């Protein structure tokens with residue numbers, strides 16, 4: 001089959017960027033990596049790319065394919081183009097990391113962040129005589145995160161990292177869950193405390209991009225949500241993120257629907273006047289546009305707060321939903 | 334063909350974006366789509382309740398589904414976030430029959446029961462899949478020719494794709510562009526269209542949130558957009574109501590009208606913008622409306 005590629009080229013030393021176009025003749029079963037290697041072998045020896053295992057294990061061939069991070073060795077050309085030989089595949093280096101040359105990026109910031117979450121077990125108490133005994137379910141829950149091959153795809157496309165380099169970002173946060181969620185770890189609370197700070201679990205917008213691009217089903221965002229649930233359960237709630245969750249839930253449990261007016265003061269802290277003031281000009285603009293819901297001026301839970309019809313039945317669901325909670329796996333000796 | 338849906342308007346259209354609620358009802362009437370509003374359904378939880386109490390989120394959404402099933406109608410929403418959460422809960426309940434049985438025990442106390450298989454669709458999907466673009470083109474009275482409109486989807490109507498019925502409907506990630514073209518406007522192709530508006534972290538990390546919103550608006554405006562259109566009122570809040578704040582955080586010179594999907598349809602159907610409260614936006618829609626008031630360019 002005919003394969004058309006448009007590859008972004010960067011040579012920082014010469015300060016050149018641009019695109020190279022290749023038209024190749026490949027077998028129908030070719031992967032994108034096969035096509036790129038063929039381009040390098042037969043068309044242009046200066047094309048730089050990384051690869052090793054060619055079977056989606058080593059994580060070195062991640063790059064952006066038609067604007068989304070993917071492993072080149074795992075992407076069949078035919079699946080990308082849908083069989084359309086005129087579809088020119090756009091190949092670019094990953095985002096959010098500096099380019100060294102062409103498709104090769106500098107992974108330094110990726111690894112720094114992995115190290116930042118102390119990616120090793122820190123057991124508490126004396127070392128047991130035999131092995132640590134852990135229930136099966138507890139480890140099964142961690143298998144997603146253990147599947148991570150450190151390809152960096154999720155980090156490349158993380159939408160928050162695009163605007164804030166300080167964000168620990170999906171791969172390292174998933175890695176943090178791998179240890180915080182391990183029943184043998186003894187530093188869970190300290191980990192969760194650190195992760196609840198600026199740049200950590202509460203800075204994720206839940207955009208699902210990392211879930212979408214991860215080739216290994218790690219679903220980093222879902223691990224971030226598990227960390228949030230753990231942090232709240234551990235009582236680490238003196239932060240905007242946890243307060244936001246609390247006031248949101250309270251508003252639904254109280255009135256059935258979201259009370260938008262009280263979200264800001266409820267999240268940043270009722271007495272955080274400077275921060276509340278930053279929202280005032282915006283609130284006034286909304287008021288002028290007729291967009292400030294006046295029915296919601298009474299805070300959720302206070303007498304007279306706005307309530308939907310049939311709230312008694314909603315409250316019943318709230319009470320009873322406690323019985324749906326799964327039981328936590330315990331460490332047994 | 335009579336089209337009828339149980340209608341979950343979502344909190345925002347009943348709160349800070351009343352123009353969306355009004356425009357939806359107005360446009361549905363014009364298109365002959367009958368909506369039966371579920372006025373006792375609760376918020377989907379927006380993924381926030383789920384952070385603390387996923388089980389409560391499941392029960393509340395199952396309750397909404399059961400209400401639609403009691404009416405024997407498919408469920409329509411007008412919010413990308415609602416769609417995402419509802420699809421996620423549907424998937425979880427369908428895969429865990431034992432868990433579903435427990436949820437149904439709770440619902441039984443109100444005489445409700447949820448059976449997996451309910452059709453749950455955002456207005457965008459309904460327009461393309463049920464109403465049909467050909468019918469929409471026929472209904473257009475005032476084509477939006479000449480207007481350049483950027484799509485803004487909202488994360489949860491796009492991702493995670495395995496929960497959003499894309500095997501059956503592979504074009505769902507292109508519907509906004511298709512609808513924009515069907516009403517005669519030109520779709521602006523820009524990278525931000527499928528990224529995140531930043532809304533969920535507005536209270537948590539205001540600066541990051543506003544940078545995200547500001548970047549997308551700026552990119553689209555730079556590419557010549559006259560407006561953005563979104564099927565999600567939360568995106569609308571961050572892109573419209575927060576746009577002046579995003580402007581001061583990013584220092585981008587932005588002023589771009591953000592319109593709700595039903596408003597765009599309504600304009601093409603010839604409905605008076607005032608009837609859809611297009612004068613109730615933070616960023617004035619006047620520039621867009623003026624452009625549309627010009628004679629259609631040849």
Ligand code: SF4
Pocket residue numbers: 154157158159160161169170203204205206207208209210211220221
């Ligand atoms: S869900 Fe969170 S971590 Fe994942 S890409 Fe989006 S912002 Fe980044």
Ligand code: SF4
Pocket residue numbers: 147148149150151152153154155170171174213214215216217218219220
């Ligand atoms: S979580 Fe997935 S995308 Fe991210 S580095 Fe690991 S394998 Fe790659």
Ligand code: SF4
Pocket residue numbers: 258342343344345346375376377378379412414415567
């Ligand atoms: S997701 Fe949003 S609009 Fe949808 S129900 Fe909840 S808060 Fe309301």
Ligand code: SF4
Pocket residue numbers: 205206207413414486487488489490528529530531532533565567568569
């Ligand atoms: S773009 Fe924003 S509001 Fe819209 S769905 Fe994503 S997070 Fe939500």
Ligand code: FES
Pocket residue numbers: 050051052053054055056057058059060061062071072073074
């Ligand atoms: S070459 Fe190893 S993952 Fe692609």
